[in-house]
Amino acid sequence: MITIIFVSNNGRAVVAPENSNLLRISLREKGGIPFKCGAGICGTCRCHFDAGSEYADAVKPKERRHLSDADIEAGYRMACQTFVSGDVSISWEVK
DSSP states (O other): OEEEEETTTTTEEEEEOTTEEHHHHHHHHTOOOOOSSSSSSSOTTEEEEEEOGGGBOOOOHHHHTTOOHHHHHTTEEEGGGOEESSOEEEEOOOO
């Protein structure tokens, strides 16, 4: 099991199985990551790895529609497309 900390949701910490999708865990555990489509089309679930980016899987082509190389290098990903295999801390812009 891994720990996912939703920093922008008052640091809410949840436990999830390895290779979990960030958006699915956020929805299941009330993590608070914003979303609209959940399929990599809208870009709403853009989030930042504050810690643990090394535990994210490879960047998907759908993410590249919304994130520049600089964004990805800075630790941004699309939650709906990202699976994690270790402890991470995730933040996003609160609106």
